[in-house]
Amino acid sequence: MRDKERVRNIGTLAHVDHGKTTLSDNLLMAAGLISPKVAGKALALDYVEIEQLRQMTVKAANISLYHEYEGKGYVINLVDTPGHVDFTGHVTRSLRVMDGAIVVVDAVEGVMTQTETVVRQALEERVRPLLYINKVDRLIKELRLSPQEIQRRFIEIIRDFNNLIELYGEKEFKAKWKVNPAKGMVAFGSALHKWGFTIPIAQEKGLKFDYIIDAYERGYVEDLAKDFPLYRAILDMVIEHIPNPVEAQKYRIPKIWKGDLNSEVGKAMLECDEEGPTVVCVSKIVVDPHAGLVATGRVFSGTVYEGEEVYLLMAKRSGRVQQVSLYMGPYREPVHEIPAGNIVAMLGLNEARAGETVVDVKYKDVVAPFERLQYISEPVVTMAIEPVRSQDLPKLVDVLRKMAIEDPTLKITINEETGEYLISGMGALHLEIALWDLKRRSGIEVKTSPPLVVYRESIKAASQVFEGKSPNKHNKLYISVEPLDETTIELIQKGEVYEDQDWRERAKILREKAGWDSDEARGIWAIDENINVLVNKTSGVQHLREVRDTIITGFRWAMREGPLALEPVRGVKVVLHDAIIHEDPAHRGPAQIIPATRRAIYAGMLSARPILLEPILRIDIKVPQEQLSGVLSVLARRRGKVTSIEQHGMLMHVRGEIPVSETFNLSDEMRSATAGKAFWSTQFLKWAPVPESSFKELVLSIRRRKGLPEEIPKPEDYIGP
Numbered sequence: 001m002r003d004k005e006r007v008r009n010i011g012t013l014a015h016v017d018h019g020k021t022t023l024s025d026n027l028l029m030a031a032g033l034i035s036p037k038v039a040g041k042a043l044a045l046d047y048v049e050i051e052q053l054r055q056m057t058v059k060a061a062n063i064s065l066y067h068e069y070e071g072k073g074y075v076i077n078l079v080d081t082p083g084h085v086d087f088t089g090h091v092t093r094s095l096r097v098m099d100g101a102i103v104v105v106d107a108v109e110g111v112m113t114q115t116e117t118v119v120r121q122a123l124e125e126r127v128r129p130l131l132y133i134n135k136v137d138r139l140i141k142e143l144r145l146s147p148q149e150i151q152r153r154f155i156e157i158i159r160d161f162n163n164l165i166e167l168y169g170e171k172e173f174k175a176k177w178k179v180n181p182a183k184g185m186v187a188f189g190s191a192l193h194k195w196g197f198t199i200p201i202a203q204e205k206g207l208k209f210d211y212i213i214d215a216y217e218r219g220y221v222e223d224l225a226k227d228f229p230l231y232r233a234i235l236d237m238v239i240e241h242i243p244n245p246v247e248a249q250k251y252r253i254p255k256i257w258k259g260d261l262n263s264e265v266g267k268a269m270l271e272c273d274e275e276g277p278t279v280v281c282v283s284k285i286v287v288d289p290h291a292g293l294v295a296t297g298r299v300f301s302g303t304v305y306e307g308e309e310v311y312l313l314m315a316k317r318s319g320r321v322q323q324v325s326l327y328m329g330p331y332r333e334p335v336h337e338i339p340a341g342n343i344v345a346m347l348g349l350n351e352a353r354a355g356e357t358v359v360d361v362k363y364k365d366v367v368a369p370f371e372r373l374q375y376i377s378e379p380v381v382t383m384a385i386e387p388v389r390s391q392d393l394p395k396l397v398d399v400l401r402k403m404a405i406e407d408p409t410l411k412i413t414i415n416e417e418t419g420e421y422l423i424s425g426m427g428a429l430h431l432e433i434a435l436w437d438l439k440r441r442s443g444i445e446v447k448t449s450p451p452l453v454v455y456r457e458s459i460k461a462a463s464q465v466f467e468g469k470s471p472n473k474h475n476k477l478y479i480s481v482e483p484l485d486e487t488t489i490e491l492i493q494k495g496e497v498y499e500d501q502d503w504r505e506r507a508k509i510l511r512e513k514a515g516w517d518s519d520e521a522r523g524i525w526a527i528d529e530n531i532n533v534l535v536n537k538t539s540g541v542q543h544l545r546e547v548r549d550t551i552i553t554g555f556r557w558a559m560r561e562g563p564l565a566l567e568p569v570r571g572v573k574v575v576l577h578d579a580i581i582h583e584d585p586a587h588r589g590p591a592q593i594i595p596a597t598r599r600a601i602y603a604g605m606l607s608a609r610p611i612l613l614e615p616i617l618r619i620d621i622k623v624p625q626e627q628l629s630g631v632l633s634v635l636a637r638r639r640g641k642v643t644s645i646e647q648h649g650m651l652m653h654v655r656g657e658i659p660v661s662e663t664f665n666l667s668d669e670m671r672s673a674t675a676g677k678a679f680w681s682t683q684f685l686k687w688a689p690v691p692e693s694s695f696k697e698l699v700l701s702i703r704r705r706k707g708l709p710e711e712i713p714k715p716e717d718y719i720g721p
Contacts, residue, residue: 011079014104097298100242113620196230245341259368274339278302305337311364315351322348380615456570457562468600470592481604554597630673638662
């Protein structure tokens with residue numbers, strides 16, 4: 001691990017069910033960590049019980065392997081990530097610690113939606129992708145293709161993969177990172193049957209494809225695994241084509257860290273210097289029932305050692321590393337220290353969260369944090385949850401909070417007004433796994449509502465300025481609202497503009513890219529997680545500074561629960577034009593200022609053509625031509641929209657959009673309409689206004705569900721005399 005040129009940080013990425021974890025089993029077998037008899041069936045990195053039951057990876061697992069190549073030993077830090085779209089948050093966090101990725105593609109299904117998503121995510125983090133075409137046995141046994149047809153299929157998949165690099169790659173990496181099978185950048189094989197090769201291996205050993213077909217027809221596949229072990233093809237490819245941490249950090253650090261590259265810390269990270277100041281980017285948090293909170297991350301500079309005092313930039317507090325260890329699947333192996341360029345598991349940092357930057361305490365005031373992690377999906381499905389026995393409530397809340405620490409894409413909301421405990425996730429499967437995890441950890445029996453879609457409230461027009469009065473009538477706030485423009489929404493979504501950014505940098509970006517007026521851009525007070533902005537346009541208002549934080553709290557509260565149906569607000573700019581603040585602090589406390597802020601915002605929104613936004617998924621379907629009409633009729637019945645239909649060999653490739661509310665039980669209907677021959681996937685695409693015809697009924701049904709009065713409020717309900 002000290003010889004950084006012999007370290008590789010890699011991960012497996014793929015569409016769900018294309019065989020990542022089965023591949024990982026092969027790699028563990030090579031390192032002697034599991035028996036060859038169970039490799040491919042053990043799913044050793046799926047050590048969470050439900051992963052074994054569902055044969056699906058839901059959490060990212062880390063392991064360190066040793067591999068010899070051309071007479072030298074190498075350390076390979078491997079991260080196995082989930083492929084199901086509901087768990088892309090784990091992928092986002094895992095990419096931060098990798099320098100390269102093996103993208104696994106099913107030889108029959110080819111490049112799917114989620115393949116495209118993970119390749120795009122990898123390229124955004126400057127993680128170099130290599131290609132492994134898995135399940136080649138399906139082309140032989142199921143489709144009975146000839147060697148020439150199999151070769152054509154490989155060429156098609158490689159072309160589709162390189163098209164993704166052309167589409168999403170940065171200019172300087174496109175040509176270099178496109179995969180060339182002749183140079184050994186693509187592996188082919190069957191992870192289940194443990195064989196695989198690259199073109200250089202096939203040439204070196206004189207392997208012809210007829211031999212592979214013959215092995216399946218005559219039943220000597222085990223010989224294939226002995227002569228052409230998959231792990232050798234994959235690990236040799238990794239060592240040859242994935243950069244070591246010293247090379248990778250030179251081009252990755254400028255992208256993922258926005259600090260001064262010429263500073264002592266900047267230079268140490270660019271050089272991956274183990275003697276430099278300690279800098280660790282935390283990618284994952286696990287709450288261990290015995291050891292407490294375990295923070296796993298990549299050491300970009302310095303050496304992490306037991307007893308070291310460090311500072312957490314996001315949490316704004318110091319801590320002491322009580323134990324340093326390597327992750328070996330579910331187990332941690334304690335060591336004294338771990339140098340730059342490697343992956344570390346640390347105990348003792350109980351305030352750390354995914355995305356945290358951990359630094360040597362001496363450098364706490366000079367180090368910038370890493371770029372915030374951008375999750376490509378949003379929690380769009382919710383369940384109400386309550387314990388069967390009311391005395392279990394405190395324990396339930398405690399376990400839910402710990403789960404939210406481990407998985408930032410799982411949102412836990414306690415609705416004070418309705419007394420509901422809500423758990424929101426990326427999809428129905430995400431919630432199913434979360435409930436299983438909750439029961440495993442706590443033993444609590446819970447009742448749940450059916451899955452509900454999370455909507456967003458927004459507006460289509462700008463409002464006039466409304467006066468919000470405090471309950472004691474001594475304070476008045478003058479506020480208007482308007483829709484945020486699409487460019488600003490995009491800049492916030494991409495993380496180019498954020499709340500705790502230096503205001504000069506933020507104002508410059510908004511001025512140049514979104515056409516904001518300079519004064520308005522400088523006056524931003526707050527940006528909340530649902531992409532709403534609070535702008536101060538006042539000048540010379542007495543005592544405003546003293547109540548600024550309270551106004552921001554009122555703004556956040558109003559954005560968390562909008563006036564139509566207490567759903568979160570999205571894409572709204574709230575502007576404070578003027579204010580009258582009482583000079584006596586006793587008359588301008590939170591109980592006065594927060595209601596005044598909220599009332600003015602609500603009145604503004606209700607007069608600005610309020611709308612409900614629903615989450616829309618992109619849907620990608622591959623289906624034989626004779627079953628195409630079944631797919632199209634299912635989409636038509638469920639408010640789906642087809643955006644393209646293309647023919648790819650024997651299959652029709654349908655791309656379209658479908659509202660989340662129409663996807664419950666979609667798989668059953670799709671299966672019966674296509675005789676089970678369609679394979680398909682969905683991915684969060686956008687928020688879009690619900691049709692006007694169903695707007696009113698939908699708002700009323702949400703209000704009924706939440707026990708709210710059955711009437712949509714009016715502006716005058718909030719700005720009475």
